[in-house]
Amino acid sequence: MRLADVGKTYANGVLALDGVSLAVASGEFVSLLGPSGCGKSTILRLVAGLSPPSAGTVELGATPGEADALRREISFVFQEPTLMPWATVAANVLMPLRVRRVPRREAEDRVAEALALVGLDGFAKSYPRELSGGMKMRVSIARALVIRPRLLLLDEPFAALDEITRFRLNDDLVRLWRQFGWTVLFVTHSVFESVYLSSRVLVMSPRPGRVVQDIAVPDAARNEAWRMGPEYNALCREVSLALHAAMGDRA
Amino acid sequence: MRRTVVLSVLVPVGVLALTVLAWHLYVTIGDVETFILPAPDLVIRTLWNDWSTLGPALWVTLKLTFSALALAVVGGVALAVLMAQSRWIELALYPYAVILQVTPVVALAPIVVTRIPDTQTALLVLAFVVAFFPILTNTAQGLKSVDHNLRDLFQLHGAGRLQRLWYLEAPSALPYFLTGLRIAGGIALIAAVVAEFAAGSSGAGSGLAFRLFEAQYRLNSPRVFAALLLLAATGVAIFAATSLVSAWALRHWHESAVPRDR
Numbered sequence A: 001m002r003l004a005d006v007g008k009t010y011a012n013g014v015l016a017l018d019g020v021s022l023a024v025a026s027g028e029f030v031s032l033l034g035p036s037g038c039g040k041s042t043i044l045r046l047v048a049g050l051s052p053p054s055a056g057t058v059e060l061g062a063t064p065g066e067a068d069a070l071r072r073e074i075s076f077v078f079q080e081p082t083l084m085p086w087a088t089v090a091a092n093v094l095m096p097l098r099v100r101r102v103p104r105r106e107a108e109d110r111v112a113e114a115l116a117l118v119g120l121d122g123f124a125k126s127y128p129r130e131l132s133g134g135m136k137m138r139v140s141i142a143r144a145l146v147i148r149p150r151l152l153l154l155d156e157p158f159a160a161l162d163e164i165t166r167f168r169l170n171d172d173l174v175r176l177w178r179q180f181g182w183t184v185l186f187v188t189h190s191v192f193e194s195v196y197l198s199s200r201v202l203v204m205s206p207r208p209g210r211v212v213q214d215i216a217v218p219d220a221a222r223n224e225a226w227r228m229g230p231e232y233n234a235l236c237r238e239v240s241l242a243l244h245a246a247m248g249d250r251a
Numbered sequence B: 001m002r003r004t005v006v007l008s009v010l011v012p013v014g015v016l017a018l019t020v021l022a023w024h025l026y027v028t029i030g031d032v033e034t035f036i037l038p039a040p041d042l043v044i045r046t047l048w049n050d051w052s053t054l055g056p057a058l059w060v061t062l063k064l065t066f067s068a069l070a071l072a073v074v075g076g077v078a079l080a081v082l083m084a085q086s087r088w089i090e091l092a093l094y095p096y097a098v099i100l101q102v103t104p105v106v107a108l109a110p111i112v113v114t115r116i117p118d119t120q121t122a123l124l125v126l127a128f129v130v131a132f133f134p135i136l137t138n139t140a141q142g143l144k145s146v147d148h149n150l151r152d153l154f155q156l157h158g159a160g161r162l163q164r165l166w167y168l169e170a171p172s173a174l175p176y177f178l179t180g181l182r183i184a185g186g187i188a189l190i191a192a193v194v195a196e197f198a199a200g201s202s203g204a205g206s207g208l209a210f211r212l213f214e215a216q217y218r219l220n221s222p223r224v225f226a227a228l229l230l231l232a233a234t235g236v237a238i239f240a241a242t243s244l245v246s247a248w249a250l251r252h253w254h255e256s257a258v259p260r261d262r
């Protein structure tokens, strides 16, 4: 997946992105880190094909045929849970499969599996209004995972969660990423989270956003020990400095 | 909780009892002529005694109102869905819906009645025209008010037009449609009465409105009030029924139908 010199101007004249170039290889876990309003969500929308770039090109896969195939295997977790309030948790998660006409039996099994993955087994029959903010977000994540996507776009999915749940879901996400070989583009505000999860961290400048730093994270086992170790801390410092530099502060 | 339920019955019933009592006292103490205002018990007795005339008339009016409402639901929803498919269809059709709406039934009635030989059919057309509009506009508004992020999500997953309509737009529009239905229920009855009056239909198959004006003409005041009472009761019943349908259909999720947890 490649963005080449992409610009985005919204209808009201706001220049959100200017000359963004980035590439994500198949199987990579890439984090986008930047200040609020720098255009991170906008990048995800461009990649998903939900809005067209005003300049430059967005390419998926190596060939146009591959791009079409890949388009059907993208999942997007929005910044807000975006659940259908009239549908139960199970029906919300079932939606992508229903639209794809997956046979009922199989679909129900996969919904149960996805809900178990985010720790919501007991809530299949609840309605979104009966859930906490973090639980709604987890439903939204389950809905993204249920199609077993090849490309997963995550827009600050854990921002509304407490530290403990967040760590747990971080570990789950890394595990699943390794297991299924997804390509992940992950937006976050958190330096620590981005380093812990990613194989690469892209640091963005304030609006109009562009990628100003590209920091690779070595492939290490992600666990508590690593989180406490010197490599993780050094990386966090590096990313943090890059972020401050991008924002024009003195470090 | 229990107390609120009991009170929510007691309060309106109590106020009703007081109103009737005041009415009764006013008529008896003030020595008001029956011709001006009949006493409440006289109205009730007239309702009972004249049931052979009023009962069938009520039935005619009810049939008319509910047929018009049913047609309005089918037609209004169908047209709203059609208009939601394309802006061009909307632009082409919406002006006619508005024209039909802003033309008063009273003005329309003589024209329609003289063109359509069967009076009941003519009345049905008139009541339909009036009831149709709130259902159309509300449903159309609802179909347009789908959350944009949900729309994006459906697009991302490659949902077709019918899937979008069924899984996304229809449920989003449901609360709006039900609001339209509540409004339409009330004005379908009003339209049925106005149309009947304006059409001046006579003889067989006459509804409550006709009986009311007939009684007025004959200075049969108790019967006028009895007919009025029936009309009011019908209106209240329609309102209660549509409100119940609405609350039931939205009971799981919509703010209007879900109790606020504290």
Ligand SMILES: Nc1ncnc2c1ncn2[C@@H]1O[C@H](COP(=O)(O)OP(=O)(O)OP(=O)(O)O)[C@@H](O)[C@H]1O
Residues within 6 Å of the ligand: A010, A011, A012, A014, A015, A016, A034, A035, A036, A037, A038, A039, A040, A041, A042, A043, A079, A207
């Ligand atoms: N639909 C829109 N119309 C006009 N301007 C928009 C729209 N969406 C976003 N913007 C503008 O584009 C810029 C980038 O928005 P975007 O949502 O991509 O930021 P973000 O990096 O995701 O921020 P946050 O971290 O707060 O979510 C913002 O300055 C915003 O004002």
Ligand SMILES: [Mg+2]
Residues within 6 Å of the ligand: A040, A041, A042, A079, A155
């Ligand atoms: Mg954002």
